[in-house]
Amino acid sequence: MSGPNGMLYGGDEIGALVFDPGHHSLRVGYAQEDTPKADIPAVIGVGPATHIPDAEEKVPDGNITQSAAKTGNELRHYIDVTEIHVPRPGMEIQTYMKDGQVDNWDLFEKMLDYCYSKVIRSPSEHHPALFTEAVWTTRPAREKLAELLFEKYQAPAFFLVKNAVLAAFANGKSTALVLDAGASQTSAVPVIDGYAIVSAAVRSPLGGDHLAAQAKIMLNNMHIQMLPIYSIQSKEVIRERERAKYTLKNLPAGLTQSWQQYMLKRQYEDFCHCVAQVSENPYEERVAAAVPGVHHEFPGGYHQDFGPERFKLTECLFEQTMGAAQLVCSAAGACDADARPALWGGVVACGGLSALAGWPDRVARELAARAPSSHRLKTHAAPSPQERRFAAWLGGSILASIGSFQQMWISSQEYDEGGKGQLERKCP
Amino acid sequence: MADILDILDIEQPGTAEITRDSILHGDKMKKKYVTAKAARRPEGMHREVFALLYNDNKDLPPLLPTDTGKAYKQTKAKLGMRKVRKWVWAPFTNPARKDNAVFYHWKRKTDESKEYPFAQFNKQVSIPSYSESEYNQYLKSEDWSQAETDHLMDLCQRFDLRFIVIHDRWDRAAFRDRSVEDLKERYYNICGILSKVKTNPWSNTVTMVNGEKRVYHYDAEHERKRKEQLRRLFDRTKEQIEEEQTLLAELKKIEARKRERERKTQDLQKLISRADGNSAAANQTAIANDGMNTPSTVSSSIARRHDRKLHKKKLASQQRPMRAIETVTVEWSGIKFPEARGTGVWLRSQRMKLPPGVGQRKTKAIEQELRLMNIDVAPTPTESICKHFNELRSDLALALDLKNALTSYEFELQALRHQYEALNPGKTLTIPPSICNTSAEADTKPLGEIIDVVGSPGSHNNTI
Numbered sequence: 001m002s003g004p005n006g007m008l009y010g011g012d013e014i015g016a017l018v019f020d021p022g023h024h025s026l027r028v029g030y031a032q033e034d035t036p037k038a039d040i041p042a043v044i045g046v047g048p049a050t051h052i053p054d055a056e057e058k059v060p061d062g063n064i065t066q067s068a069a070k071t072g073n074e075l076r077h078y079i080d081v082t083e084i085h086v087p088r089p090g091m092e093i094q095t096y097m098k099d100g101q102v103d104n105w106d107l108f109e110k111m112l113d114y115c116y117s118k119v120i121r122s123p124s125e126h127h128p129a130l131f132t133e134a135v136w137t138t139r140p141a142r143e144k145l146a147e148l149l150f151e152k153y154q155a156p157a158f159f160l161v162k163n164a165v166l167a168a169f170a171n172g173k174s175t176a177l178v179l180d181a182g183a184s185q186t187s188a189v190p191v192i193d194g195y196a197i198v199s200a201a202v203r204s205p206l207g208g209d210h211l212a213a214q215a216k217i218m219l220n221n222m223h224i225q226m227l228p229i230y231s232i233q234s235k236e237v238i239r240e241r242e243r244a245k246y247t248l249k250n251l252p253a254g255l256t257q258s259w260q261q262y263m264l265k266r267q268y269e270d271f272c273h274c275v276a277q278v279s280e281n282p283y284e285e286r287v288a289a290a291v292p293g294v295h296h297e298f299p300g301g302y303h304q305d306f307g308p309e310r311f312k313l314t315e316c317l318f319e320q321t322m323g324a325a326q327l328v329c330s331a332a333g334a335c336d337a338d339a340r341p342a343l344w345g346g347v348v349a350c351g352g353l354s355a356l357a358g359w360p361d362r363v364a365r366e367l368a369a370r371a372p373s374s375h376r377l378k379t380h381a382a383p384s385p386q387e388r389r390f391a392a393w394l395g396g397s398i399l400a401s402i403g404s405f406q407q408m409w410i411s412s413q414e415y416d417e418g419g420k421g422q423l424e425r426k427c428p
Numbered sequence: 429m430a431d432i433l434d435i436l437d438i439e440q441p442g443t444a445e446i447t448r449d450s451i452l453h454g455d456k457m458k459k460k461y462v463t464a465k466a467a468r469r470p471e472g473m474h475r476e477v478f479a480l481l482y483n484d485n486k487d488l489p490p491l492l493p494t495d496t497g498k499a500y501k502q503t504k505a506k507l508g509m510r511k512v513r514k515w516v517w518a519p520f521t522n523p524a525r526k527d528n529a530v531f532y533h534w535k536r537k538t539d540e541s542k543e544y545p546f547a548q549f550n551k552q553v554s555i556p557s558y559s560e561s562e563y564n565q566y567l568k569s570e571d572w573s574q575a576e577t578d579h580l581m582d583l584c585q586r587f588d589l590r591f592i593v594i595h596d597r598w599d600r601a602a603f604r605d606r607s608v609e610d611l612k613e614r615y616y617n618i619c620g621i622l623s624k625v626k627t628n629p630w631s632n633t634v635t636m637v638n639g640e641k642r643v644y645h646y647d648a649e650h651e652r653k654r655k656e657q658l659r660r661l662f663d664r665t666k667e668q669i670e671e672e673q674t675l676l677a678e679l680k681k682i683e684a685r686k687r688e689r690e691r692k693t694q695d696l697q698k699l700i701s702r703a704d705g706n707s708a709a710a711n712q713t714a715i716a717n718d719g720m721n722t723p724s725t726v727s728s729s730i731a732r733r734h735d736r737k738l739h740k741k742k743l744a745s746q747q748r749p750m751r752a753i754e755t756v757t758v759e760w761s762g763i764k765f766p767e768a769r770g771t772g773v774w775l776r777s778q779r780m781k782l783p784p785g786v787g788q789r790k791t792k793a794i795e796q797e798l799r800l801m802n803i804d805v806a807p808t809p810t811e812s813i814c815k816h817f818n819e820l821r822s823d824l825a826l827a828l829d830l831k832n833a834l835t836s837y838e839f840e841l842q843a844l845r846h847q848y849e850a851l852n853p854g855k856t857l858t859i860p861p862s863i864c865n866t867s868a869e870a871d872t873k874p875l876g877e878i879i880d881v882v883g884s885p886g887s888h889n890n891t892i
């Protein structure tokens with residue numbers, strides 16, 4: 001913190017935790033670290049606590065949080081991939097997120113329990129907690145979160161920051177136009193001097209989920225069957241585009257619809273990550289065909305090369321009216337004219353979807369075509385996809401470990417005195 | 429050094445030389461050469477061979493590579509002299525916080541607990557405050573209620589006068605929407621009024637210059653206009669920007685053409701004035717009577733300077749503007765022949781040599797003309813022949829220039845006519861015969877007219 005020569009370095013770590021709840025996953029970890037400790041899917045499997053003779057079940061299983069005693073028809077909550085991805089009869093997949101904010105608080109509590117007990121493995125009362133939130137998070141949701149942290153988890157201190165602001169910080173900027181392409185939506189939020197301009201924030205529902213849905217449609221049209229990977233017992237090696245030969249597993253009866261759909265969605269996402277690519281310019285069959293194809297093998301064993309399709313697939317993200325570039329334009333346009341040059345000079349791309357191959361280049365190109373010629377446009381994207389995906393968390397990690405930030409926390413004393421009403425004032 | 433001593437078999441005094449090894453193994457410094465003196469090297473045996481047989485502890489060299497086992501449990505490196513200082517997870521309070529909350533951080537156990545160092549960064553903007561009565565007395569406004577003003581001041585404090593953010597967080601449910609400029613205007617007004625009536629000035633809006641208070645004045649009207657202009661500039665559509673760009677390009681083209689035309693006019697004027705000047709030199713009296721009326725004679729003396737450039741028309745740049753010069757004394761034109769040079773004897777025929785400034789082409793053309801007139805290209809250089817011959821050739825050069833200029837203008841006129849007809853199909857541009865020179869007539873035309881035609885914008889502007 002302070003050096004021998006009286007110099008003062010910026011960091012002072014106080015053991016704070018950073019939570020970044022998203023639609024796709026929840027990122028959690030210690031401030032001052034460079035990656036989150038865990039990236040947990042933002043869904044929870046809820047099922048009856050009936051015992052199935054299953055290999056994993058026999059071992060005393062840490063990942064299962066029990067809502068109550070093991071008796072009767074109590075519900076159990078299954079959290080994180082190792083638990084969720086096991087086929088269990090009657091297990092429904094539920095999410096606690098809705099429209100960018102936490103909606104189902106009971107489920108979210110289960111998630112936080114899991115984070116503290118299995119990821120952090122340290123009592124919650126020892127760690128100040130910094131949460132990220134979407135810009136349009138409503139006041140009741142914010143206050144509810146503060147209440148939960150202080151009253152249930154006895155956190156010594158709590159703070160809420162808009163994720164766009166943190167993403168800007170992670171890119172070393174306090175003024176930026178943050179373009180966040182997440183799972184359920186893409187948003188553009190102007191940030192000025194570390195404050196998000198809420199009235200100018202815009203979003204569109206074109207996100208990773210939309211892409212996965214498009215992938216499903218595309219594969220259907222190509223008559224390629226996406227078999228659930230958990231249903232495959234074994235498969236044979238076949239030649240390209242041959243009919244798949246596989247044997248099915250004996251699955252327990254009563255798998256729920258929601259679980260099956262969730263598992264398939266993960267597979268479509270996976271397909272997108274592996275195969276989909278964004279072309280530099282609007283899709284053109286001729287150009288796309290010139291690029292070497294990508295080979296993909298489906299769970300059933302069927303495999304083939306994907307050529308121009310993989311470029312065509314991503315075009316749905318660049319629709320004229322709702323594409324990322326359009327969002328940036330309208331967000332910048334809604335800002336005060338004095339702020340616009342700075343915003344155009346610092347467009348920051350982040351979010352999981354920006355990890356898609358070619359996505360940042362395409363966005364930069366479209367922006368260059370649309371940006372007013374009177375502004376100097378500069379697009380920033382962290383070089384590594386991980387950094388882009390975790391931009392908001394990273395920003396939180398940086399912020400919570402800065403010495404001069406330590407005065408900003410809402411401490412439990414303050415909360416006891418002032419109640420949750422002060423949240424709006426303290427966390428702008 | 430040690431190696432040399434080894435080789436020379438010179439015993440070393442037991443110095444404690446500092447090597448990495450001695451640091452690593454600390455006190456267990458090996459005592460060398462304790463028993464080394466037992467075997468001496470036989471005469472003629474190589475040192476290396478001897479070293480294989482007898483090392484320091486007289487063991488035979490191992491036949492197989494062996495592990496002494498020591499390498500794996502080397503003692504830890506001792507790098508510092510002092511003991512490591514302990515870090516502890518210690519509580520601290522931050523004076524920048526008002527609630528005395530206790531957080532924990534790592535610090536050296538030995539560090540005395542001083543004030544939290546980062547508290548020094550806790551800087552706040554000072555915002556003027558007012559009491560209820562002060563508000564009623566000084567700050568009342570038709571446009572602003574007190575609640576709204578309070579809200580503004582509160583936001584100013586919370587967001588440290590970042591007016592764009594304040595504008596964003598403005599409570600639109602309770603108060604009507606206001607522009608950034610409205611907010612700034614109100615705030616700076618209040619600052620101004622309060623700093624006049626109250627004693628403590630607010631550092632950020634009041635500066636003391638020579639003991640005199642200067643209050644920052646916010647010119648809201650100007651700011652609004654500026655913002656509006658900025659907004660318009662930024663909100664131009666693509667088409668508007670493109671249009672502007674093409675218009676600017678057109679403007680540039682027009683200006684370039686205008687400049688070109690002016691240049692030509694001037695060139696021509698110079699030529700004409702020179703021709704005029706020649707005649708003026710011939711009959712000075714005539715000029716005194718009516719010469720001043722024509723613009724050509726006026727500029728004749730300027731023309732003299734630049735006639736060299738006429739040979740390369742392109743080179744000529746913007747000429748200086750015409751000035752009226754009274755004295756019309758032209759003793760020279762066309763080619764300037766050098767005066768007698770140097771000392772000593774020289775051939776008179778030297779005086780008839782064309783100066784080097786006259787180009788090859790011109791020389792050829794002049795000779796051609798001379799031949800047409802049946803005049804010897806190298807006449808006998810008597811005094812008078814020399815003089816007349818030079819004058820003749822000078823005039824010829826001028827005549828050639830004029831002819832060239834005429835044909836180029838003629839050409840341009842025709843080109844413009846064709847252009848006009850191409851642009852307005854069906855119409856023909858009848859060029860008034862007064863302009864329509866044939867080269868034969870050119871000499872007889874009054875010079876003033878030619879200038880007028882070229883200079884008048886009429887026909888040229890059609891093409892732009």
Ligand SMILES: Nc1ncnc2c1ncn2[C@@H]1O[C@H](COP(=O)(O)OP(=O)(O)O)[C@@H](O)[C@H]1O
Nearest residue numbers: 022023024025182183208273351352353355356
């Ligand atoms: N390497 C990748 N390539 C393409 N898409 C990716 C990649 N990694 C993550 N994604 C997509 O990004 C989305 C998750 O983005 P994220 O920013 O984590 O969302 P949220 O903030 O809503 O949780 C998912 O839809 C996922 O499919």
